[in-house]
Amino acid sequence: MGCGASAVPKNNCTDEQRRELCAENGRRMLQLCVPQALDKSSEVKVTVPQQLAGFKASANTLRDHAVKLREKKEKEGTSDGGAEEGQEKKAGIGGFMDKVTGAIEGVAEKAGELVGKGVGAALDEAAKALDAAVDKLESPMSTVGRDIVEAKKAEIAKVYEEVIPTVLVDAEVPVALVRGEPPYGLKEYQAVPGSALSDKLTSLSRDKLAEQLEPVVKPALDEHSALKAFSAAMKAHEAAVAASAKLSPSGTALEKVEFDLGKHVIQEVISRLGELIAKEEAEIRKAPGGKWPEDPQIFATVFSGEQLTADTWAGTFKARKGLK
Numbered sequence: 001m002g003c004g005a006s007a008v009p010k011n012n013c014t015d016e017q018r019r020e021l022c023a024e025n026g027r028r029m030l031q032l033c034v035p036q037a038l039d040k041s042s043e044v045k046v047t048v049p050q051q052l053a054g055f056k057a058s059a060n061t062l063r064d065h066a067v068k069l070r071e072k073k074e075k076e077g078t079s080d081g082g083a084e085e086g087q088e089k090k091a092g093i094g095g096f097m098d099k100v101t102g103a104i105e106g107v108a109e110k111a112g113e114l115v116g117k118g119v120g121a122a123l124d125e126a127a128k129a130l131d132a133a134v135d136k137l138e139s140p141m142s143t144v145g146r147d148i149v150e151a152k153k154a155e156i157a158k159v160y161e162e163v164i165p166t167v168l169v170d171a172e173v174p175v176a177l178v179r180g181e182p183p184y185g186l187k188e189y190q191a192v193p194g195s196a197l198s199d200k201l202t203s204l205s206r207d208k209l210a211e212q213l214e215p216v217v218k219p220a221l222d223e224h225s226a227l228k229a230f231s232a233a234m235k236a237h238e239a240a241v242a243a244s245a246k247l248s249p250s251g252t253a254l255e256k257v258e259f260d261l262g263k264h265v266i267q268e269v270i271s272r273l274g275e276l277i278a279k280e281e282a283e284i285r286k287a288p289g290g291k292w293p294e295d296p297q298i299f300a301t302v303f304s305g306e307q308l309t310a311d312t313w314a315g316t317f318k319a320r321k322g323l324k
Helices: 015-038 050-076 087-104 111-117 119-141 144-151 153-167 186-190 196-223 225-247 261-286 296-302 310-317
Strands: none
Touching: 015 153, 015 196, 015 261, 015 296, 015 310, 050 119, 050 225, 119 225, 144 153, 144 196, 144 261, 153 196, 196 225, 196 261, 225 261, 296 310
16 A cells, blocks of 8 residues: 555445435434424424514504594594584494494494594594504413424424424435535534534425424414414404505505414424424534434444444344345
8 A cells, every 4th residue: 555545444334324324313313302392392482473563553554544634634624524524424434433343343342432533533443453452462472382382292293203204315314414524524523513404304394394283283273362362463453454445545545464373383383493403403413322222322423423334334224124
């Protein structure tokens, strides 16, 4: 052997064996991390949807419209739609506001009574009803993620258990996600991001997870106070939109909002669990010994800078492939 040449260990595994080892143990890593992440359900926080801020903005817009209508009427020397404008107009607006009141379902029970004071008052009441509905939503939104995970922990774990091997097939778990780049020593292993496998799982399986989680968590979601409060807020906003279309200055009416809070919560749960799984992965990578009960030494070897040998591969696959 010439000077400077490096010897290749006779027992070194092949590239294909290395890929198989990394893919199999990569899946094992995630299967270890998911239950530990689910145990930290208190950290699953759902981001408040932007629609909630939109509802608040809509209430402020209604108030601005009320002010502008009053100012306009004052300049014109007329009322802003009070009783003195005639019984016919009053009846028309009053009947409309009765419908708005019904849509709000008790949030603004006295809205119709205010029409006699003018359309400005009617818009103010629609804004007040919308604010009240939003206020009732903020508190349950802060716990909905935690509550859903706690209620359906076993079912969520089962979904992940089924999705991991389905989505993270061998081709989707390159050696680089587990061991880094050649020559696969300690330096290369330590350069791998601690969340490499978890990030891959979340990016590849988000749609499939959402599809399979929806029927699992929907019963708990439907009964949660956040979903009920959001439904009331949506109705209040629809009433506000209707009031705006009827009473706001021309060309300034509010726009209807369509949003599925249940789907938003599921996506947020997937994201937060992905972050928690990533934290668990990073910790296990630092000390992999004894973590996988079936093949603790092999798992620890794969998640290290140690040489992966043919014997390492055989310890995992020999019996499975019917080899002697």
